[in-house]
Amino acid sequence: MEPVYKRVLIKLSGEALAGGQGFGLDFEKVLEVSRSIRECVDMGVQIALVVGGGNFWRGRSSGKMDRTRADHMGMLATVINALALSDGLEQVGVDVRVQTAIEMRQIAEPYIRNRAVRHLEKGRVVLFGCGTGNPFFSTDTAAALRAAEIDADVIFKATNVDGVYDSDPRENPNAQRFDTLTHLDVLNRGLHVMDSTAASLCMDNHIPILVFNLNDPANITRAMTGQAIGTRIQ
Secondary structure (H helix, E strand, O other): OOOOOOEEEEEEOHHHHHHHHOOOOOHHHHHHHHHHHHHHHHOOOEEEEEEOOOOOOOHHHOOOOOHHHHHHHHHHHHHHHHHHHHHHHHHOOOOEEEEEOOOOOOOOEEOOHHHHHHHHHOOOEEEEEOOOOOOOOOHHHHHHHHHHHHOOOEEEEEEOOOOEEOOOOOOOOOOOEEOEEOHHHHHHHOOEOEOHHHHHHHHHOOOOEEEEEOOOOHHHHHHHOOOOOOEEEO
């Protein structure tokens, strides 16, 4: 099957990489995701990724800690996930580069927009770590920002739910899933797709978002070839 996108930014939640254990890394899950990404790379799609860090640390849930310091800790958690995913991708034969918004030259390149685009044009997968490099901004906002900077066709938000619902499906068995929404719907209805900063940034830059479940990593390939999965926000 042929892909319907040329350049895609995939936002992976940290929890999705934890597998069934709910915390830390399930490396078999990392490899499953890596194999699906490899299929898309083989189709000729240019892929960048932003990975969350919630499987290790959530700055906004840190209690009495200083929020700025807690968010910096969360940025480091995203780098752990980015390095793990880069290892999984290399194991399945994908050329990959990790770039971080906070410099740590011994283990990753600093984020430079033109260099990232050049890597993508050469067929390399680029992993963006450390979010935006600033506290008080989520990795969803980082995904929206990087997608705008690299001129991505779409953001894939791969998470542990199969789309966007009008209420939490884990608490309400009658929750209704949406097939399509607008960015304004997300903002006006307060739907928990991504934070309002990220949603506004996508709306202002006309970046569509596709939300789908990563429990089956093959959904990445399905989404890439235009199959009807998840919820599309445009």
